[in-house]
Amino acid sequence: MREVRLSVNGRSVAAAVEPRTTLADFVRERALLTGTHLGCEHGVCGACTVLLDGVAVRSCLLLAVQAEGSEVTTVEALAAGGELHPLQDALHRHHGLQCGFCTAGILMSLAELWPRRGEVTREEIMDCLGGHLCRCTGYVGIVRAVEDAFGLGAAGAAG
Amino acid sequence: MKPPPLEHVAPASVEEAVALLGEAGDEAKVLAGGQSLMPLLAFRLARPGLLVDLNRLGTELGGVRREDGGGLRVGALARQREVERAGLLGVLGEALGMVGHPAIRNRGTVVGSVCHADPAAEMCALAIALDGSLELRSVRGTREVAVDDLLTGPFTTTVEPDELAVALRLRPPEGWRWRVLEVARRAGDFALAGVVAGLDATGERGRVAVFGAGPRTYRVEGAAAGLVDRAVDAAAPVGDLHGGAAYRRHLVGVVARRALAQLGAAAA
Ligand SMILES: Cc1cc2nc3c(=O)[nH]c(=O)nc-3n(C[C@H](O)[C@H](O)[C@H](O)COP(=O)(O)OP(=O)(O)OC[C@H]3O[C@@H](n4cnc5c(N)ncnc54)[C@H](O)[C@@H]3O)c2cc1C
Ligand code: FES
Ligand code: FES
16 A cells, blocks of 8 residues: 545545555545546546646546646536536536536546637647547537637637 | 556656666566556556556656757657647657547657557657657666567567667658558547658658558558558558458558658659
């Protein structure tokens, strides 16, 4: 067992874990934040995406011991003040989710781009969405929500 | 699934990393971005007793830079995203844009992809197209080996278990132009077939490095006319549920012809 200390959404969390414990399991079982979902556990589905020091990563492909001393941001941080983040609000309004299993990961990938809104291109945002599997929505609502939140204009418009 | 039980060390210097690998031999595996190794652990296809984690060696192993003579040196811990954004070599950035997804490239390294030796990896093909070589370090010394000589088969190389790749050098011949093209079922998927093609300044000599169509990436070189046929002749694809062998072989010809035509080859 190894003592690991890291910060999750600004709160320091320490726990003794086996070195093989993934960051995803650490967040869910030690920090007790279950908004981060585990689908495939091998990097393909994107459900487990979190920010590691501000950068979007698959938390199923990272060991908790590797995140020692880092700042991890999960979906729970987005509506921290009780108010939905503009990305969450847009997904809500445009029916960008049904079961919600994929949603946390999509939000965290988009959260990496959010500080650069206004300059990120449509192509970059779609590339980012391409890394997430959604079995419910058919993606149309998700794309509409993202266009709205990032101010891209309707599908087919330049940008 | 979850990774099997293992030990993890994150050495503080390249020297320490190499020493650890020297002691552990084939019990140990180098952990770079983890974007291939972690899935292998989850599937229990790899069961190393020890992971030697490079992620604390950003200062020594990070970064990508130009070298004298027009080459490029990519450090073992340079992330794919960082190299893509550095924009030092157009075809490298374009090829990286085809590797997985942004969140995968945020962690994955260029050197890790070459060491992993996936026959469908864009980076292996790019390395052999651009006369790439790996600088390998171990307690026994340092050697520099052409990537073309390192790749032996699917996911296998002649990199020894105690060797650490510290950098990839790319030395594109002067005056050549390059293009990377692939066919994949969805953005971010491994290619059904793809090529990194190059043409010299006269447009008469060229190269085609092929990925996704054989047990390892391979390269054909010579007169531009006939290059497409040679690339197809050398293909030995295995069919799977994403595409049959004949279809993949056909695709090699399509992407090779298209890439060379886009570069302006007359006879392609
Ligand atoms: C969803 C998904 C999609 C992907 N799509 C693609 C794709 O389209 N094309 C593609 O090419 N790849 C793809 N990949 C693989 C990905 O690009 C990996 O980043 C890359 O293959 C390995 O780089 P890494 O740094 O993550 O290496 P790791 O996973 O850390 O290591 C891979 C292997 O190389 C060895 N190794 C790594 N670094 C060194 C070193 N410095 N010295 C010696 N040995 C070393 C390790 O021991 C291990 O055996 C995908 C991965 C995922 C999860
Ligand atoms: S659970 Fe991590 S990508 Fe699917
Ligand atoms: S909303 Fe159900 S998987 Fe996306």
